[in-house]
Amino acid sequence: MITTEVTVDELAALMKKAAGITVDPKELAQSLDAPFGTLGLDSLALLGIVGELENRYSRPLPPDAERCKTPREFLDLVNDTLKAGA
Amino acid sequence: MSTQRPRRAVVTGIGVIAPNGLRADAYWKSVREGLGVLDRITREGCEHLPLRVAGEVRAFDAADLIEERFLVQTDRFSHFAMAATVLALDDAGLGAVDPEEAYDIGVVTAAGSGGGEFGQRELQKLWGQGSRFVGPYQSIAWFYAASTGQISIRGGFKGPCGVVASDEAGGLDAIAHAARGVRRGTAAMVVGAAEAPLAPYSMVCQLAYPELSTVEDPDRAYRPFTKGACGFVPAEGGAMLVVEDERRARDRGAAVRAVVAGHAATFTGASQWERSREGLAHAIRGALAEADCAPEEIDVVFADALGVPAADRAEALAIADALGAHGTRVPVTAPKTGIGRAYCGAPLLDTAAAVLAMEHGQIPPTPNVFDICHDLDVVTSNARPAELRTALILSRGLMGSNAALVVRRGGDLAR
Numbered sequence: 001m002i003t004t005e006v007t008v009d010e011l012a013a014l015m016k017k018a019a020g021i022t023v024d025p026k027e028l029a030q031s032l033d034a035p036f037g038t039l040g041l042d043s044l045a046l047l048g049i050v051g052e053l054e055n056r057y058s059r060p061l062p063p064d065a066e067r068c069k070t071p072r073e074f075l076d077l078v079n080d081t082l083k084a085g086a
Numbered sequence: 087m088s089t090q091r092p093r094r095a096v097v098t099g100i101g102v103i104a105p106n107g108l109r110a111d112a113y114w115k116s117v118r119e120g121l122g123v124l125d126r127i128t129r130e131g132c133e134h135l136p137l138r139v140a141g142e143v144r145a146f147d148a149a150d151l152i153e154e155r156f157l158v159q160t161d162r163f164s165h166f167a168m169a170a171t172v173l174a175l176d177d178a179g180l181g182a183v184d185p186e187e188a189y190d191i192g193v194v195t196a197a198g199s200g201g202g203e204f205g206q207r208e209l210q211k212l213w214g215q216g217s218r219f220v221g222p223y224q225s226i227a228w229f230y231a232a233s234t235g236q237i238s239i240r241g242g243f244k245g246p247c248g249v250v251a252s253d254e255a256g257g258l259d260a261i262a263h264a265a266r267g268v269r270r271g272t273a274a275m276v277v278g279a280a281e282a283p284l285a286p287y288s289m290v291c292q293l294a295y296p297e298l299s300t301v302e303d304p305d306r307a308y309r310p311f312t313k314g315a316c317g318f319v320p321a322e323g324g325a326m327l328v329v330e331d332e333r334r335a336r337d338r339g340a341a342v343r344a345v346v347a348g349h350a351a352t353f354t355g356a357s358q359w360e361r362s363r364e365g366l367a368h369a370i371r372g373a374l375a376e377a378d379c380a381p382e383e384i385d386v387v388f389a390d391a392l393g394v395p396a397a398d399r400a401e402a403l404a405i406a407d408a409l410g411a412h413g414t415r416v417p418v419t420a421p422k423t424g425i426g427r428a429y430c431g432a433p434l435l436d437t438a439a440a441v442l443a444m445e446h447g448q449i450p451p452t453p454n455v456f457d458i459c460h461d462l463d464v465v466t467s468n469a470r471p472a473e474l475r476t477a478l479i480l481s482r483g484l485m486g487s488n489a490a491l492v493v494r495r496g497g498d499l500a501r
Binding site: 018019020021022040044045047048051054055 | 153154155156157158159218219221222223225226
């Protein structure tokens, strides 16, 4: 079975693609508990990332996924959901 | 000196994104020279459409002035407006907003069609791939209000904000709205309009306009006030202004470029060009009255110049109706024949040109227009030197709005 997990690198790439925010993955890894707002990412941008992931993995994420406040909270939610459905 | 003098709204900054120049100085140079830049439309996906000639903004890279995170969530029309805003604020000497002042600065834009290119892209995803592939920014990017919102968010302007959706003439209505905001107590307003109508969906919408010129020769496609008048040519781009309380501008040492002196607007119905005579004349009289300006004080008229014979006739008669004998003597110009009509952006570009013309003492010519067939003194071929204290700017929309704006030269103000 293939384990699916969204990495910090992938989140950084999605932030660039969906929200136009350039962030160094290494720096993002160091600041996983910083609020998305400080990275310039608003809830609409996070909603776009949620949509990308839902299309990529062909499965829905929890309805409040875009309300996550930090990268760590978001990655945990996403990866728990993907694992649960694997 | 009385301290009870009403607040005056003055122009302190001009930002232009136009087919003939990016920045106000480049725009003025082209306008003064009468440079015509109408050309074949080259934007992607438009080549096969029966509208061939327009004024395209080329060599524009929004990323030079605007952060990528604002660009991905907005349409080209907002890119123009945000870039023009940066230029206008820079011109006005207003940098980053002091948080203490955030509520003293507002934003108002006019929009004729919103973000058609962005909307088309997302709608194609909707019908091509499904609703899950439509990005969330579709919810904001294609609305008329998008530019006002993004300018406000990006600049941190928390004062009165608004959007005027009243057809092409709404560009002048927006300036009036901003001036009223300043007179009522707001320190400064960022105001203007920019449009991006040269994208496939937007162009198909325009094809239904009977006033649209589909002539393929750029030099002959848009020739108002002549026997060759065959409709108008669209353009993209526009201008943003900083309109500010005169006292505040003087206190901070900013140059007072012009005074927004008077405005009025009327409505006479879609494509009712004969009736626009009465509506436009009424708007002119209203603008003069608000400006406390006699017809003879008008030194130059920036005409709407639609290029449809009945509309041109109506405008010439409206000028005569409202200005009397002065109407046949006052110099009339329409620099937009060199760049096309950028819908709501057009009267903003004309207002920018009027302020620059007053500053330079030159009336710019009307490109591609020579053989005038109306009783108007249209400035053709070359710029005409003139002492300009007061300018009248006219605008009409295809859906029936008419507006007039009177601006006075800034340097003439008593301190």
